[in-house]
Amino acid sequence: MIKVFVSGCYDILHAGHIDFFEQAKALGDYLIVSFASDEVLVKYKNRKSSLPEAHKRKILESIQLVDKVVMGKNLQLEGIDFYENFLIEKPDVLAVTQDDKFSDKKQKLCAEYGCQYVVLPKTPNPEFLSTSQIVNRMKCPTEVPLRVDFAGGWLDVPRYAREDAFIVNCAITPKVSLANWVYEMGSGLGGSAARAILKGKPEVYSEIEMGVGWQDPAVILETGLCVWKSGKVPHLELKRNPEILKGNMAVFWTGKSHNAAVYKKRDYLAISMAGKIAKDGVLTNDLSLIAKAVDLSYQLQLNETMVELPEIEKSIAKKYCGGGNGGYALYLFGDRSHRDEFVANNARAKAVEPYIN
Missing domain, CATH: 3.30.230.120 (Ribosomal Protein S5; domain 2)
Known part of the structure; x- marks a missing residue:
């Protein structure tokens, strides 16, 4: 079984996230999704989560593509809040988007633990929207x-x-x-x-x-x-x-x-x-x-x-x-x-x- 690991805030789940999950799942057999805890969002994003952690977990777990949901809690490693879960799950593949701001850290982590690092493109179908763009549309x-x-x-x-x-x-x-x-x-x-x-x-x-x-x-x-x-x-x-x-x-x-x-x-x-x-x-x-x-x-x-x-x-x-x-x-x-x-x-x-x- 090939385990694929992805991480993100997933504060407002949208079609771009689903496209990302589909691409990531295609790289293996078992998809693990890690979402950032409220504390991580406050410390590194300087904002509160739009949803309580339990609600976010429930939504992610309801997606058929997703086999397991974990929560990233590490407050010491910016961009790698999922560190402990990564060590526990021992994934074969770590998938990221092409604009990942912490690619250097993640590549180093993969090299250290023998995990394949894969960069996935952001698909334009439907038109890509970030969480920030969705919030802007609402406001x-x-x-x-x-x-x-x-x-x-x-x-x-x-x-x-x-x-x-x-x-x-x-x-x-x-x-x-x-x-x-x-x-x-x-x-x-x-x-x-x-x-x-x-x-x-x-x-x-x-x-x-x-x-x-x-x-x-x-x-x-x-x-x-x-x-x-x-x-x-x-x-x-x-x-x-x-x-x-x-x-x-x-x-x-x-x-x-x-x-x-x-x-x-x-x-x-x-x-x-x-x-x-x-x-x-x-x-x-x-x-x-x-x-x-x-x-x-x-x-x-x-x-x-x-x-x-x-x-x-x-x-x-x-x-x-x-x-x-x-x-x-x-x-x-x-x-x-x-x-x-x-x-x-x-x-x-x-x-x-x-x-x-």
Whole structure:
């Protein structure tokens, strides 16, 4: 009989665990599953278990693939809490996943006791979910706002960050949900970040890792009228109730999805200047300064060969919402009636309002 040994927290049992058990069982005849005790979780994971130990054991024992369940209690050997059980069971195979953080320790253990060490891939069928991802899905909101940015766009991208520079943006309604998406796709309004948040993904830090900037998920989660310091990670410099923006904003669909190409002509110094003007507008509650920053940002967009936007007689400022041609354009107005008139007369225009939670 070939004994196969696996270990893990198994805090929230999911399909990925079952796939792992199936692969492990195929390596032998007898599958032993070790789960970490509550004390081990507290010490090394810094969290409580989602289930009492007895419940977890009962669930694991009910799986037909599993022949024996043991509990790892060793508090001295991080990553090898199952040490005593390993010595007692004397398995022929120790199976681990490809991203095991303690592979070196486990390989050494296997070499010492003559056990075969086998690395198994994480299968994508169904789509892999970790316990942390499941918890995030349970905690994630069912609807979120999108965002408009007034100035400083691109300075949230780590490689373009500038000292003493700012990004100014605001969360907007109508909100969106996975079932009710009221905007066009490829809008330049932070939709990809919103979808990540709604799906329970690690929104801000995944955007940082991708190198595409963090302002979208940051303001969607923070809400309000926000001033952020340019840098590698989000740092909220200032937040205001966006009352001055109520009734004064509309977005206009340009007819195609936006692109985010990096233009060689991009003037990051001037973008920084626009961000500082917008920051002053937020600080002094001055819509005209925010409009000035929006207008400067638009002029910079035109310098990047973006197509001119339609002139709207009573608009006080406009710019593309995203980092390239297409998507939505933001139009600012000094009076609600002017905004509402624009929306009423343009099928591609939508009134948006600032949102603060």
